[in-house]
Amino acid sequence: MIAGIASPASAITHGSVDQSDHPEVGALIGDKVQSDGTWAYCTGTLISPTVFLTAAHCGGEGQKTARVSFASHYKDGDKVYTGRYIPDSRHMDKSDSYDMAVVVFSAPVPGIKPARLPSLGxxxxxxxxxxxxxxxxxxxxxxxxxxxxxxxxxxxxxxxxxxxxxxxxxxxxxxxxxxxxxxxxxxxxxxxxxxxxxxxxxxxxxxxxxxxxxxxxxxxxxxxxxxxxxxxxxxxxxxxxxxxxx
Missing domain, CATH: 2.40.10.10 (Trypsin-like serine proteases)
Incomplete structure (x- = not known):
């Protein structure tokens, strides 16, 4: 989420812990811990056994891979899946248009049913x-x-x-x-x-x-x-x- 259409997105407000209700929703995990001790920096959804959908603005310049965890509460050492990070080539850094990216895994993520996508229109x-x-x-x-x-x-x-x-x-x-x-x-x-x-x-x-x-x-x-x-x-x-x- 970008506040005021200008900065990267944040977390759920006035909600509840999801636990096992949406196991197909995962977190993008940084390569190193942040100053507050956390690791997740963006969210996404498994839309096929090998494809994870997220936002293009979550990626850094020239980023080629991304790490994803499906743990409901991520802790250092939990299982992560590394895949190719591919943003929509139409996305521009200062625009919200075409703000999509996928992480493509080399093998299916086991035990998780992907989310369904909508039909056209x-x-x-x-x-x-x-x-x-x-x-x-x-x-x-x-x-x-x-x-x-x-x-x-x-x-x-x-x-x-x-x-x-x-x-x-x-x-x-x-x-x-x-x-x-x-x-x-x-x-x-x-x-x-x-x-x-x-x-x-x-x-x-x-x-x-x-x-x-x-x-x-x-x-x-x-x-x-x-x-x-x-x-x-x-x-x-x-x-x-x-x-x-x-």
């Missing part, structure tokens, strides 16, 4: 028939938990733990799915570290991945989340190089 069809506005979504990620503002600065807390929350529909555009927490329902959103992670259509048991976390409109991760649609022809053009699409 799925969200448009729900918008046209009037049902999209009442739908709820489930974001999942390893990002910062419930930021706190102190001395005019936001402070973020990371735990390398997979969490989830529920969030409501706000707006659909040609490229973006905007979602916004409804406080009366106890909903939350995404924050720094959730970038590249899934937004599932439906409740916590859904495996239909319709958009990936890219950005937000506030530094405190309390407002609208901006997510990259996966049901568009443009997104499917990239995904189709790596997986069979519905």
């Amino acid at each position: 799925l969200l448009d069809r729900f918008k046209d028939d009037g049902t999209l506005k009442t739908m709820r979504f489930t974001p999942v990620g390893y990002g910062s938990l419930d930021p706190v503002k102190r001395a005019h600065k936001w402070r973020f807390h990371y735990t390398d733990t997979r969490s989830r929350t529920s969030i409501s529909f706000k707006r659909l555009t040609g490229r973006w799915l905007e979602l916004s927490p409804n406080s009366s329902r106890g909903e939350g959103g995404t924050c720094y570290g959730d970038s590249g992670g899934p937004n599932y259509l439906g409740g916590s048991d859904s495996d239909l991945l319709v958009a990936t976390t890219i950005s937000g409109v506030d530094d405190g991760c309390k407002s609208t989340n901006v997510n990259y649609r996966l049901d568009t022809a443009s997104a499917r053009q990239f995904l189709g190089w790596f997986v069979t699409l519905p």
Whole structure:
């Protein structure tokens, strides 16, 4: 997630530990520990036995490989899978357009069922028939938990733990799915570290991945989340190089 469409994404806010509900959601693991003792820096989803989808802005310049953990709470020494890191070649560093990347593993990840991808124009069809506005979504990620503002600065807390929350529909555009927490329902959103992670259509048991976390409109991760649609022809053009699409 990029706060204000400008900085990398964070973690689930006002959510709960995901544990074993979405084992296909994993964390990108750094080569060295960060200053706060954590390792995860972005989130993603297994979309085939050998393909892990994340965000292009999660990668560094010239990055060729990435390490992924599917542990619900990552600890140093836990199993990681290393694969080729391939960003969408249309993505530019200062733009959110085409913000997709995959990690391709040389062998299937065992024991994990991949998430399902949407058919072409799925969200448009729900918008046209009037049902999209009442739908709820489930974001999942390893990002910062419930930021706190102190001395005019936001402070973020990371735990390398997979969490989830529920969030409501706000707006659909040609490229973006905007979602916004409804406080009366106890909903939350995404924050720094959730970038590249899934937004599932439906409740916590859904495996239909319709958009990936890219950005937000506030530094405190309390407002609208901006997510990259996966049901568009443009997104499917990239995904189709790596997986069979519905």
